[in-house]
Amino acid sequence: MTTKTMNTGSQGQSMKNNFAPLIVDVAVPLGSYYLFKDGFGMSTFAALAWSSVVPALRTAWTAVKERTTNGLALLILIVNVVGLLLSFVSGDPRLMLAKDSGVSSTVGIGILISVALGRPMMTAGLKPFLVKGDAAKEAAWQRLASGAASGSADFRRKERTFSVVWGVALLAECIARIVGAYTIPVDTMIWLGGVIMIGVMAVTFLVSGGLAAGPMEGILAAEVKDSEAAAATAEPAVAVAA
Numbered sequence: 001m002t003t004k005t006m007n008t009g010s011q012g013q014s015m016k017n018n019f020a021p022l023i024v025d026v027a028v029p030l031g032s033y034y035l036f037k038d039g040f041g042m043s044t045f046a047a048l049a050w051s052s053v054v055p056a057l058r059t060a061w062t063a064v065k066e067r068t069t070n071g072l073a074l075l076i077l078i079v080n081v082v083g084l085l086l087s088f089v090s091g092d093p094r095l096m097l098a099k100d101s102g103v104s105s106t107v108g109i110g111i112l113i114s115v116a117l118g119r120p121m122m123t124a125g126l127k128p129f130l131v132k133g134d135a136a137k138e139a140a141w142q143r144l145a146s147g148a149a150s151g152s153a154d155f156r157r158k159e160r161t162f163s164v165v166w167g168v169a170l171l172a173e174c175i176a177r178i179v180g181a182y183t184i185p186v187d188t189m190i191w192l193g194g195v196i197m198i199g200v201m202a203v204t205f206l207v208s209g210g211l212a213a214g215p216m217e218g219i220l221a222a223e224v225k226d227s228e229a230a231a232a233t234a235e236p237a238v239a240v241a242a
Contacts, residue, residue, distance in 0.1 A: 098181040104197075108170030111163050120163035130217050140223040150226075151219045158219070162212035169204040173197060 036042045036050050114121035131137045144155040176196050180189050 094181050094186060098178045104170045104177070105174035108167045108174065111167035111170070115160050115163045115167065120160050122163040122166050123159055126159075126162055126213060126216075130213065130220055136224045136227070137220055140220050140227060143227075144219065144223055149223050151223060155216060155219045158212040158216045162208050162216070165208040165211060166204060169200055169207075173200040176200075 032050065042050070111121050127141065131141055140149070143149040144152050145159075146152070147156075149155075173196060177193050180192060180196065184192065
């Protein structure tokens with residue numbers, strides 16, 4: 001097996017490891033919710049209940065096997081539980097519009113709590129896009145995240161900033177939709193709620209990219225370059241010693 005083949009396999013495995021949690025914890029629950037609700041015609045309650053099975057099992061399995069709590073799976077489970085509780089609310093159309101913001105607020109609060117605990121939850125989604133399955137970047141990320149590299153402090157600060165921006169944005173979206181539900185005509189708010197969500201997401205992508213993701217990518221590239229330079233310097237020294 002050539003070095004190129006080994007690197008390709010390593011990158012593929014790294015990409016798989018990075019995206020697997022997102023697929024299991026986010027894509028499967030969300031996809032199954034819409035499949036049960038729109039595909040099979042289940043009620044909102046039933047769809048939320050069945051789509052909670054995967055994150056619930058994953059959270060329990062992680063807790064038993066690794067004696068840790070998978071934050072992303074737990075958050076999705078909490079969001080679904082909140083949705084189940086809110087699905088009992090009915091009658092007032094404005095209250096029905098306002099309750100949809102419960103998901104955003106729950107996710108936003110969960111993200112901010114994860115930052116306070118030192119485990120920024122949005123890192124799970126950010127890392128694959130910065131590492132891109134590259135083994136050298138993966139190793140550099142680990143050094144920066146562990147504090148072993150010179151740029152670790154700045155890197156981890158930007159990592160926290162990324163999650164904070166998203167947490168605050170989701171809470172802001174929640175507040176905006178609640179205010180709109182009770183101050184704007186219902187017919188208008190039905191379509192405006194989606195516009196608000198899309199607008200908040202677009203702005204948050206730009207802000208989080210400029211304040212955190214972009215600088216983190218630069219720090220990551222610099223760490224890879226420094227590591228390669230150190231390895232190149234070490235090789236002649238080893239050859240002379242031999």
